[in-house]
Amino acid sequence: MRIFKTLGVAAAMSAGLGAGAAVADEIRVGICVSWPGYAMLEIARQQNLMPSHELAITIFEDPLGGHSALAAGQLDVYGCTAEYTPIIVDQGFNVVNVAFLNPSYGVDHIILSPDAQEDALAGKNVSAPQAYIGHLLMGMWLNREGVDLDSVEWVNLNADEAVGPMLSGDLSAAYMYEPWISKVLEANPGARSVINTADPELLKSGIYMDAMYMNSNFIAENREAALAVLQARWDALGYWNQNVEETNKALAEFLQWPEEDIGYVIGTDGKSLEGGIYMLDFDESARICGVLNGEPPFGMENGAMAETIQTINEWWVTLGLMENAIDATSGIDCSLMGDLVAAGYRQDLQPN
DSSP: OHHHHHHHHHHHHHTTTSSSSTTEEEEEEOOOOOSSGGHHHHHHHHHOTTTTTTEEEEOOOHHHHHHHHHHHOOOOOEEEGGHHHHHHHHOSSEEEEEEEEEEEOOOOOEEEEETTOOGGGOOEEOOOTTTSHHHHHHHHHHHHHTTTTTTTTOOOOOOOHHHHHHTTOOOOOEEEEEHHHHHHHHHHHTTTEETTTHHHHHHHTOOOOEEEEEEEEHHHOOOOHHHHHHHHHHHHHHHHHHHHHHHHHHHHHHOOOOOOHHHHHHSHHHSSSSTTOOOHHHHHHHHHHHHHSOOOGGGTTTTHHHHHHHHHHHHEEEEOOOOOOOOOOGGOOOOHHHHHHHOOOOOOOOOO
């Protein structure tokens, strides 16, 4: 619970530090880490897809810090992972999740060491970053394998931090993503990936998802701007679909990534990359919200967003990081997506 309490304290401490300071036509956008899935609003800014508004975009490299700024009113819009949604409800933050953006499509893996066996992990060290999607992935995999979650020794490490302990034999299993997966598999013969987020059941769950959050006051006080920024995000996605090479280059410059690494995450066909992420077009995201008829991808149900958040909450309780069951519907607001649907906005992107 400490990480969640820290988030609440940080939001309270920063509440008076600049809230409401933005100019009328400026929309303050936060990106929790340097990641292509969150960066399409930079393309909207570069291509002037919101001529009536100026986008001021900040990359935090600190998900909790960005969430604190959003809760304090220092940001209007924030891109981060969906597993924070139960936390914002539990903490009573004035924040809502307004849309799912893209599921992990095989980026995230659990790697097992050469000598480890799935049925003999009791008492062994397993690593995952506490309170992030890796923690969920490790917990769900252990549960699938029939391993008591309290029988293993949890180690709070991110993927890069787990490489050394995996190679030295101190870890039996670790949450990882590239390039760390390849480094471990190449240097440690017999190590293997035992599950990743392209697993059909994981995709169907919708848990491993990037999302767009907004401050509720921003929506209430400037709904036109909230609708404009939401549409601009998908307009930018459509621009990427038709101008992949140019857009991937622009994203690389913005995120300070090697250009080829952008393609390794979002692909080069204007839609997705298996082993990377899958970019939901507007219609797909609206169906997950339940405001547009039709079936979402990967076997998800129409309107599955609330159920997904509820499931994440249940897993946080199971993993001992939350105590309370929350009302998932109070953490989401699909009315903005619904307004765009009612206005006739549609988008059905196909790979090139």
